C-alpha cells in the first residue's frame with residue numbers, strides 16, 4: 001500500500017528517509033551484527049548512539065553549554081509531577097498560565113505539591129486564545145507555560161515576560177522553529193511529534209537551577225540521578241533515542257531548524273489562508289495566537305447533529321483519499337491537522353485541495 005499523509009497529533013509522521021535508514025540498519029547496526037533493539041545500553045556501540053543523539057540535539061536547538069540534556073521515560077506527563085517535585089521547593093509557590101488541556105494537567109499535578117497561582121486562563125472561550133498574564137509573582141519558584149497547545153491550536157509566539165524562572169512544555173513545538181532555550185530554566189518535550197517515536201522525553205535543565213533540588217527524592221524522580229548518570233541510570237528507551245538521532249541527522253542534512261521553519265511557515269500560511277477565505281470551514285483560534293503545528297478547524301454547519309455528521313463524513317472521505325488522522329481531539333471535536341516537520345509543503349497542498357473539493361460538494 002502507498003504511504004498515507006498522516007496528520008496525527010502524536011505519535012505522528014516520521015520522515016520517510018529516517019524510516020528507510022532504520023530499516024536498513026535493522027539487522028546490523030554499524031557492523032555489530034545486532035539491531036539497536038538488541039544492544040546492551042552499556043555497550044560502546046550504544047554509548048556512541050546516545051552521545052551522538054545528544055550532540056545533534058544540542059546543535060539543532062542551539063542548547064547552551066550550561067544546560068543538561070536528559071533522555072527520560074514516563075512521557076511528558078510524568079514531567080508535570082517531576083518538575084514541581086524538584087523545583088517547587090523554595091517559596092513553594094509557582095505561577096501557571098492555563099491555556100488548554102495539557103497545562104491544566106500540569107496544574108493538577110503541581111497542586112499536589114504546593115501553592116499554584118493561575119496567572120491567566122482562556123477557558124472562557126474554549127482555549128481559543130492566549131490570555132494576558134495578570135498578577136505574576138516575582139518570587140514564584142517558577143513560571144510554567146505550555147509553549148504549543150496541541151489540542152487547542154494556540155502557540156506562544158513570544159516568551160512570557162516575567163521575573164520568575166521559566167519552565168515550558170514544548171512537546172508539540174520543538175524544532176518547528178528557532179527557540180531560545182537560554183531564556184528558560186527547564187524545557188521539556190515528549191518525542192512523539194517532531195522528534196521521533198513515543199517512549200522518550202527530552203528534558204533540558206539549566207545547570208545552576210539544579211541547586212534547588214531537595215534531598216531524599218525517589219531516585220527515578222530526581223533529575224540529579226539522571227544528570228549524574230548521563231541518562232543511563234537504568235535502561236533507557238534505547239531504540240526511541242536511536243530514532244531521535246536519525247531524525248536529528250535528517251534535520252541537519254536538510255539544513256537545520258531554520259530551513260524547517262521556512263517550510264513550516266509556508267505550510268501554516270497555505271492552510272490558514274484557505275480556512276480564512278472559506279465560506280464553509282473556519283479556524284476557531286484567534287489569529288495572533290495560532291499554532292504553526294496544530295491547526296484545528298470546524299465547519300459552519302450550525303445544527304450540532306448535522307455538524308457532527310459532516311465531521312464524520314469529512315474524516316472518512318479524507319481517509320479514503322489517503323489523508324489520515326484528521327479528527328479533532330475527542331475533547332473538542334471538529335477536525336485538526338497536525339502539520340509537523342515530516343509533513344511537506346506538498347502534503348499540505350494536497351490537504352487544501354481536498355478541503356476545497358469537500359467544500360464544493362457539501363457547502
Ligand SMILES: Cc1ncc(COP(=O)(O)O)c(C=O)c1O
Pocket residue numbers: 009010074075076077078102146148149150151169170171172190
Ligand atoms: C503539549 C503536550 N504536553 C504533554 C503531552 C503528554 O505527552 P505524553 O503522552 O508523552 O505524556 C502531550 C501529548 O500529546 C502534549 O501534546
